[in-house]
Amino acid sequence: xxxxxxxxxxxxxxxxxxxxxxxxxxxxxxxxxxxxxxxxxxxxxxxxxxxxxxxxxxxxxxxxxxxxxxxxxxxxxxxxxxxxxxxxxxxxxxxxxxxxxxxxxxxxxxxxxxxxxxxxxxxxxxxxxxxxxxxxxxxxxxxxxxxxxxxxxxxxxxxxxxxxxxxxxxxxxxxxxxxxxxxxxxxxxxxxxxxxxxxxxxxxxxxxxxxxxxxxxxxxxxxxxxxxxxxxxxxxxxxxxxxxxxxxxx
Numbered sequence: 001x002x003x004x005x006x007x008x009x010x011x012x013x014x015x016x017x018x019x020x021x022x023x024x025x026x027x028x029x030x031x032x033x034x035x036x037x038x039x040x041x042x043x044x045x046x047x048x049x050x051x052x053x054x055x056x057x058x059x060x061x062x063x064x065x066x067x068x069x070x071x072x073x074x075x076x077x078x079x080x081x082x083x084x085x086x087x088x089x090x091x092x093x094x095x096x097x098x099x100x101x102x103x104x105x106x107x108x109x110x111x112x113x114x115x116x117x118x119x120x121x122x123x124x125x126x127x128x129x130x131x132x133x134x135x136x137x138x139x140x141x142x143x144x145x146x147x148x149x150x151x152x153x154x155x156x157x158x159x160x161x162x163x164x165x166x167x168x169x170x171x172x173x174x175x176x177x178x179x180x181x182x183x184x185x186x187x188x189x190x191x192x193x194x195x196x197x198x199x200x201x202x203x204x205x206x207x208x209x210x211x212x213x214x215x216x217x218x219x220x221x222x223x224x225x226x227x228x229x230x231x232x233x234x235x236x237x238x239x240x241x242x243x244x245x246x247x248x249x250x
Contacts, residue, residue, distance in 0.1 A: 013040030013229065017062065019082070020044055021069050021123070022092035024051035026188035027140060030218035031090055031225045032059055038226055043082065045069065047093075069093035070115050072122040079126035088136040088229045091123055097154040109154050116158055117165060124169045124178065133175040134232045138225055139166065141182045143242050163238040170236030177235035179228050184242025187215045211244035 018035045022028040024046035032042050032055065042061035046052040047068040056064050067074045069091065079089070097112035099105070120139055127137055145152055145159030162180055170178040185191065185206060192199050206215050224241055228234055240246065 013038040013087075013226070015039070016087035016229075017041045017043065018229065019079070019086055019089045020092070021075070021090065022046060023090075024048055024055045026092065026190055027183070027186065027218045027221045027225075028090065028092035029055055031092070031222035032061075034219070034222045034226050035229075036060075038230075040087075043086070045078065069119055070111075072115075072118045075119065076122045076126040079123065079130055082130055085130055085132050086135070087132055088138065089123060089127055089131060090136075090138045090140075090225060090229075091119065092140045093119065097158075098151045099154070100151045101153065104153070113154055113158055113161075117161060120162070120165055120169070124173050127176060128173055131176045135176055136229050137169070137173070137176060137178045138228055139178075139180050140221070141180050141238070143182045143184045143240055143246055146246070166238060167236045174235070177232065179234060179236070180238040181221060181224055181228070182238050182240045182242075183221055184216060184240075184245040186221055187217050206243070206245070209245075209248055211247060214243070216241060216243045 013035055018032075018040050020028050020032045020035070020042060023032045023042070023044035025048075032044060035042060036059050042059055044052060044055055044059070044061045044064045046055070046066065049066045052064055052066055065078055067078070069075050070093070097109065123137060131137065139162065141162040142155070142159055145156035148156060159182070163182070166178055166180040185202070187203065195202055203215050207213065221241055224239060228239065
């Protein structure tokens with residue numbers, strides 16, 4: 001499935017195969033588009049069969065699979081059963097968990113926190129025999145939980161945990177590279193579902209406040225993801241992409 005070498009034009013992904021877990025919408029779908037534009041091949045995974053079918057019709061991947069990536073046994077088995085080696089695995093699955101302490105369901109909190117970490121660990125363990133040396137495991141996290149606030153306990157803890165997990169895995173699975181993208185607000189369908197009728201107000205607020213003067217979109221995060229795949233000097237690091245949101249006082 002992989003050539004085992006960096007192929008194609010400089011800066012490109014020609015001859016390389018990228019597995020995108022969560023590849024039917026948002027950041028995952030846009031990254032898949034940019035991988036194809038850079039000459040790469042795709043394996044797409046998503047839990048929504050209808051959206052995955054639409055993505056496959058557009059992008060013509062080598063294969064697709066429908067399952068929930070939080071099912072870590074299924075996730076490990078899927079990666080382990082991929083034919084041949086691949087070059088990169090991107091995992092965008094997962095969503096933030098917000099709830100004040102008095103409203104927090106501890107069972108859900110344990111699932112949201114532990115399940116996300118288990119997903120990363122499962123990908124890392126299964127990838128040791130499938131991802132070529134110098135290839136990438138790339139995970140998507142966030143920056144919002146770095147600022148303490150009511151309702152952010154679970155998300156804040158996960159935001160702190162993922163960079164440490166990334167750095168440790170970069171040593172343990174080397175020479176496979178492991179990196180984390182920490183995104184601020186990104187204008188995706190997930191953001192729309194979380195904000196509902198407050199979405200446009202949030203967009204306008206960010207346009208006024210962010211140093212870049214616009215809202216970060218999936219294409220911005222996808223471009224960073226492709227760069228991290230191509231630049232094989234990068235590993236064990238968390239890369240922020242938030243349009244300067246963390247520089248603001250509020």
